[in-house]
Amino acid sequence: MYEGRIARFDGPGKPFTIEKVSLADIGPGEILIKVTRANICGSDLHAWHGTFETRGLGGELPTVLGHEMVGTVAALGDGVTEDSNGKPLAEGTRVAFPYYTVCHKCRACLSGRRVACPHLTMAMLKRADKPPYFVGGYGDYYVLPAGAVVYTIPDAVSDELASGANCALSQVMHGLERVNQGFGETVVVQGAGALGLYAVAVAKARGARTVIAVDGVRDRLDLAAEFGADHLVDISEITEPRDRVKRVRALTEGLGADVVVEVVGHPSAIDEGLKMLGQFGRYVEIGNINIGKTVEFDPSRFVFSNKTMVGVSMYEPAVLSRALVFLEMYHDKLPLEKLGAATYALEDINEAFTAAENRRDIRASIVP
Template identity: 30%
Template sequence: MTMRMAKRAVLVEPGAPIEIWDCPVPPASGGDIVVAVEMAGVCGTDHHYSLGEVELPGPMVLGHEGIGRVEELGPDVSTDYAGEKIEPGDLVYWVPLRPCHRCHACTVLEDTSLCPNLSPGRFRAAELPPSATYTEFAVLPAGMAYFRVPPGTPPEAVIAFGCAMPTMLHAMERLGGVEYGQSVVVQGCGPVGLAAVLLSRLAGAGDITVIGGPPARLKMAERLGATATIDIGAAPDSEERFAAIMAASANRGAEVVIEAAGKLPAFEEGMRLVARGGRYLVVGLWSAPGSTPLEPRRVNNANLRIIGSALSRPKHLHQAIAVARSCHQRFPLAEVVSHRFSLDQSQQALEALGRLETVKAVIVPR
């Protein structure tokens, strides 16, 4: 029997051009499955890795947002991680995180998003079978959750929000949701910001104002439910943006501010936009180290809450499919995918993202 080979896009070191390696993928054993990748989301985090803004443990296959067809089931596998029967040919969605279920976070806190051992599948040596997604074939080991994408749900509607929708679903859960009629400001309109807009709209928010850019992303934000947008290209001064938000809210600010900008200065600006009694949800600063001024007295005297949220848990992937399934006809979710690249064009995909040309880019490996 000839061994299946899989091309994969490897970041050897930060700043180096992406290399395409072709290495063997063994047959699925035990609780593993082999998946033929249909679409891999190109995420800002991939770009951060390529620039060296997030530490790289060694040569790494890029991509952590995947939709693929089940190619082969290991002998111990008959269902996805919600107990749905799966067979070769079915579409599944995954992010390559695998909680260890034997640590304080997993077991005592019951919060697998804080598991310190979450990423062994993602950071394994690049010549081993990848669970990462910039590859022709991925191997999902036992314990790495994946869920079936039902027929009739366009895969684009799921991968458009790659890791962003589960991240935002987790964040909204930690926030305690948006109440009917509440005013929301979303900082940033990449996929995380767009997911925040959609979920706020579905929750019945009143005004949803997005601060971000460029215009193509703001236009999409409007189609997903934003009621107003502020283009940071046209309003580069944060005082100007502050004045616009205050003018639109009778000087109150927003009851919920959601940071999805990924840039440290967004925090200070966002804190100023929170209304008295309001909540600030910080989701986008995962790879933005640094410190920033904060006036604790205002947190105290204005009854503010600041809520952080990192990554997601497997249930949020399942919920992300449910959102795509129920909303893709009402909202142009699939159209969020604006650019498609082949695996060989992974470098160009990251560069296009870096220039903010894309709303959402995907790699189509095969």
């Protein structure tokens, strides 16, 4: 018998309710995770507001939000002995895992496009009023389904750093991999929140010659510089989009950027970002997940300048393994601990979401 708390989510606009639940046992192939940290990601905020409806992905209510999490093995189901890299698992092993699970057998999975798996399930979608109850990160436990990918966390990587790996870090790593960003290229990152800061650091690690961060919050821009940004564009100082485009052009010797990464999450950033791209530039669209929002742009800009836009939702599971390697290599070279500096107890989750909404914290973490 496993007993614990969940922060039950009954729907947009309603406060979270802390509820005690009991799970009799876990099934074969499953892993019961003792959650040690669960960050408040932008998609959690959108779901809380109702601008991102989980039912569009097959989600049901009530549920438990939270997907960017990390924890330790509390119990192993029959047949589970090692992680996805072949390392042994036991109770107490610190692990990270993608927040979604796929079948690994269908055409999409076998073609290396697991996020297109028709059998994909993920945290935050299942009902929290029936077993297994622990269906999201905002609780004492999370039940990792059978067949899930799971990786042991390197000893040098703290839970504080590892908690952002299974969503924000892996997402931007996958995005930059998708467009083959490489040595000597210029990268613009629109937005200096957690994803943007990770994008700055990863772009530099992948050999970017110049990284330009764009944001309107000075503290975030200053932190972007600590993460490796070579130039900062403050939209509170350069208020007109066309002037920001001119600034990027000036910083790129008039050529424009090779890669622009959008992690603002607002459609208005897209047209501006496209104009910041140079010939054969690649636009990585990650932030806009609110269905129905639109933006106008001139398609001839794609044709005459040979530009490409790549939409990035989730990531291939193996990217998480590389994200953990990145953290192991850079944990003492970058101020990564600042990405999860604000922590809240599970019972204070409503306060935490209010703080996150007001952008008081770069990224808040729920620590059960």
